[in-house]
Amino acid sequence: MKTILLIEDDKALRENTEELLMLADYSVITAYNGRVGITMAKEHLPDIVVCDIMMPEIDGYGVLHELSTDENTKQIPFIFLSAKTENKEIRKGMAMGADDYLTKPFEEEDLINAIESRLAKVKLLQRSSTIGDQADGQVNNQLKTLSQLRQFFQENGELTTFNSGDIIYEEGDRSNLIYLITRGLIKCHSMDEDGKELITSLNKVDDFLGFNSFFNNDPFLESATAMEKTELVGIPKRDLQELLENNKEISLQLVELLTGNISEIKSQLLQMAYSSVRKKTAQTLLQFAEVMDKKTGDAIKISRNDLASVAGIATESLIRTLSGFKKEGLIAIEGRNIRIKELNALKYIN
Numbered sequence: 001m002k003t004i005l006l007i008e009d010d011k012a013l014r015e016n017t018e019e020l021l022m023l024a025d026y027s028v029i030t031a032y033n034g035r036v037g038i039t040m041a042k043e044h045l046p047d048i049v050v051c052d053i054m055m056p057e058i059d060g061y062g063v064l065h066e067l068s069t070d071e072n073t074k075q076i077p078f079i080f081l082s083a084k085t086e087n088k089e090i091r092k093g094m095a096m097g098a099d100d101y102l103t104k105p106f107e108e109e110d111l112i113n114a115i116e117s118r119l120a121k122v123k124l125l126q127r128s129s130t131i132g133d134q135a136d137g138q139v140n141n142q143l144k145t146l147s148q149l150r151q152f153f154q155e156n157g158e159l160t161t162f163n164s165g166d167i168i169y170e171e172g173d174r175s176n177l178i179y180l181i182t183r184g185l186i187k188c189h190s191m192d193e194d195g196k197e198l199i200t201s202l203n204k205v206d207d208f209l210g211f212n213s214f215f216n217n218d219p220f221l222e223s224a225t226a227m228e229k230t231e232l233v234g235i236p237k238r239d240l241q242e243l244l245e246n247n248k249e250i251s252l253q254l255v256e257l258l259t260g261n262i263s264e265i266k267s268q269l270l271q272m273a274y275s276s277v278r279k280k281t282a283q284t285l286l287q288f289a290e291v292m293d294k295k296t297g298d299a300i301k302i303s304r305n306d307l308a309s310v311a312g313i314a315t316e317s318l319i320r321t322l323s324g325f326k327k328e329g330l331i332a333i334e335g336r337n338i339r340i341k342e343l344n345a346l347k348y349i350n
Contacts, residue, residue: 002119003027005046007037007063008081009055013104017050017111024112034058038066041073048118050111053082053093061096068097068176074238077118081106097176097236099158144249146257150206152243153180157233162226168209170223177234179209184230185292189309190222199309204291210234211258227306277313281321282349284311285331289340299337 004026008014014030021028029044031037035057041049049067053060060080067073079100080093093101099121100114157180162168169175171190186203200222203209209224209232244251284307288300304322308315322338325331330346332339340346 001025001027002047003029003044004115005029005031005037005041005044005049005051007031007034007049007051007055007060009033009052020108020111021115026115034060034063037063041067041076042070045072046076047122048077048079048115050079050081050115053080053084061092064093064096064098075122077122079114079118081111092173096174144247146250146253149250149254150180153233153235154182156239157235160232160234162230162232164226164228164230166226166230168224168226168230168232169220171221172219174219175210176237177210178237178240179232179234181205181207181209182231182233185227186224186230187227187306187310188222188224197305197309198312199306202287202291202310204293208254208257227302276350277311277317277321278324278349280311280313281307281318281325282346285338285340286343286346289343294340296340296343299334299339301337303336 004021006014006017006021006028008017008030009032011032014032018028018030029040029046031040034051034055037049037051038058040046041063049063051060051063058066060082064078064080067076067078077099078097079102080098081102081104082093083104099118102110102114158177159182162184168179168186181203183205186207186209187199188201188203188209189197189199192198203224210220244254285300287310288294288302288307289298292300294300304315304319308318311318322331322333325346326333330340330342332341
């Protein structure tokens with residue numbers, strides 16, 4: 001019989017949920033606040049923790065942080081229960097390493113399904129680890145290519161959906177996840193000393209996200225925002241680290257990929273520093289066309305502010321330059337849409 005630690009300060013909800021879980025054939029231990037919950041988790045080492053967020057003394061985020069930094073409890077699956085329904089709160093909980101997030105009031109079936117899913121995942125990972133040990137490391141998800149790594153993300157990662165404009169993470173956030181983009185377009189950005197947004201990179205489908213804070217729970221140095229309907233799958237850092245340790249070949253390919261990304265960013269920064277306004281504008285249009293997989297004549301729907309941020313120029317300067325390109329017949333402007341009419345000509349603008 002699996003043991004669940006339920007941490008909930010609302011007595012009526014705690015007792016009702018405890019009864020529900022016992023009827024589902026689980027052994028349940030309960031705690032009425034975060035401090036007691038931490039103590040009981042370390043003492044009993046439950047199979048899974050179900051925890052409220054808003055609690056006295058230590059809230060749910062504090063409980064998760066404490067357990068995730070303890071060698072004996074960091075592998076225990078963790079599910080948040082909360083009345084907070086804002087996307088920012090859900091993102092914060094998942095980014096900290098929670099396995100699931102259920103909002104109150106929740107359906108009994110949803111809670112049971114979430115628990116069964118987490119326990120089944122743990123069982124499969126343990127079975128995979130055992131098989132890998134028995135085969136002297138021959139099994140354990142032998143990955144040899146980045147395509148196989150992306151497939152691993154899609155099969156094992158947690159799917160999260162964002163609408164255009166939604167913040168994926170903010171500068172200063174801490175995360176335990178590495179992401180793969182399966183749909184959409186994401187901009188990474190930061191503010192300069194004058195409060196002006198600077199887009200540092202554009203990330204498209206099949207790109208990885210979050211590696212600037214990989215080995216430790218360090219804060220992000222930039223923010224990430226969805227530029228259109230976007231889907232991500234996230235893998236906990238600890239799972240990915242273990243995978244890479246057992247698959248050296250894919251580790252080298254990943255290092256090569258990240259090194260290439262750094263080179264592209266350096267090239268973009270040099271362009272922003274030394275190129276003319278016309279060249280910066282042309283190169284930025286080409287960059288968006290590439291990441292959005294647009295051909296000559298296809299419409300690019302992108303805000304002028306985002307174009308200016310990537311180019312590293314004032315929005316007013318960008319708009320004047322776009323008007324010049326339109327008069328020269330290089331582009332067509334239709335509201336927010338920009339159609340590139342002469343793709344090759346933009347490549348040679350100085």
